[in-house]
Amino acid sequence: MSIDIDTARRVAHLARIAVQEDDLPALAQELSGILTFMEQLNEVDVTGIEPMTGVTPMRLKRRADVVTDGEMQDRILANAPDAREGFFAVPKVVE
């Protein structure tokens, strides 16, 4: 399976990473190289094998469905590149 320039452009957009048009051929080639390496997995017989979800056979812990924290707006916004009036600010999303 090799990745062409259109696929590279699509993957970059799905990953929300801007890639210059000139850089797409090299990116496509690199990604293809890595995928070729992964093709080895096709040699393995995986009939009847369940995909692994976790390494330890252990039931995830549950806790009571109660509020355990909150009231920390200032701390949550402290690292924001742009915070205004108690909110994260972003470019206009809705016209």
Add this chain to the structure above:
Amino acid sequence: MSDLTRLTIAEARDALRKGETTSVALTEAYLSAIDGAGALNAFVHKTPEIALDQARAADARIAAGEAPALCGMPLGIKDLFCTKGVASQAASKILEGFRPEYESTVTQNLWDAGAVMLGKLNMDEFAMGSSNETSTYGNAVNPWRRGNEDTALTPGGSSGGSASAVAADLCMAATGTDTGGSIRQPAAFTGIVGIKPTYGRCSRWGIVAFASSLDQAGPMTKTVRDAAIMLGAMSGHDPKDSTSADIPVPDFEAMLTGDIRGKTIGIPKEYRMEGMPAEIEKLWADGSAMLKDAGAEIVEISLPHTKYALPAYYVIAPAEASSNLARYDGVRYGHRAKLGQGDGIVQMYEKTRAEGFGKEVQRRVMIGTYVLSAGFYDAYYNRARKVRALIKRDFDEVFAGGVDAILTPATPSAAFGLGEMADADPVAMYLNDVFTVTVNLAGLPGISVPAGLDAQGLPLGLQLIGQPWGEGDLLNTAHVLERAAGFVSKPAKWW
């Protein structure tokens, strides 16, 4: 006392308890060593005020006579750990300026035990790399050199700053994290000890996530005993990490009996790779002979799916990373790109991530995005997870057959030169993890122990792999190997 920075945790503990030195004196010695070691680029954020405050508090605790083993010990912390009010940016430009409002569970456990934070340590960006060359801070440098050459060598990665700092006596020990070998490979490249515990032994809460089903924190230390002491302090159940195991943490140090008579050590035949350097083969055979001399039984074992571990890893880890790293969008923390006229929110995401992520991180996020995308999920991601199940089954069967631990080389070579792999295919760099990555896929504990020097005078390590939750036994076997190998070399100071 002379040369405080050469002490191990165990030695310093005794000296502190006898009143022969103080945590403040130790801390000052390390702070001055760090100031003189800029050339190693290991410490990237120094925290001398915090260190001295913690050291004074530790001295008071020691004087009161109720101090835990780690009390007063000056440590370095990998930049991947969130430390309250102190820069924590996973060596990425995208987290520039980020100062967490909270403390990771593992570092909090260390501070509760009285440890002292000297600062934050260099690493590969988001822990993605095997040479510490993907860091926004620039390369960390290995204190070891080849013979009389002055070529700068890699300390390995991703915990390269941690490895360099411990090997150069800039801290008594350091935290590392290991997703595919990121504690064990740098430990091997720098002649120190590094253990990745069983998945779930240490809480992942507050550690910047790379691949959540593989990431584990662990100590990087000068001796196996120090690793036992520090791992005990780092471990424990944490309600804030649902995958953290609610099982007791034994006294690992008390389990270092030095007796491995009757234990069975497996030598996996699939790890004998074609083209393996003769020095590594010899080191491995020597290690096996040492364990045999100590009374263990050596058996050849088979882990038939070993060959597929790297390709499975390089599907699963990027898939999880692409999901974890989606949070870096320029909204809540870190870097946001300057926007042009008319740029909307999608341009903000795309420009921010293009500017903030380095090349290797971008590559892995895109690979992960691809293998999870519609139409490829089954062919790549699900197939890789099935192969992962088979890799784990290989280990389960070997352990069920009576094997207590498995001995392998830690790395396929000694430390290489910084920049030497620059023109190589990304896959060539991935091969560094060939002996370590299986352990993460199966969630097992693994430890790298310095076992010898190569012809150019560089350290080489051996890896021991243990049973799930068997860190105590594993550390004991490693302790026997360490004693038999008698590795005492230190890099000659040039920095």
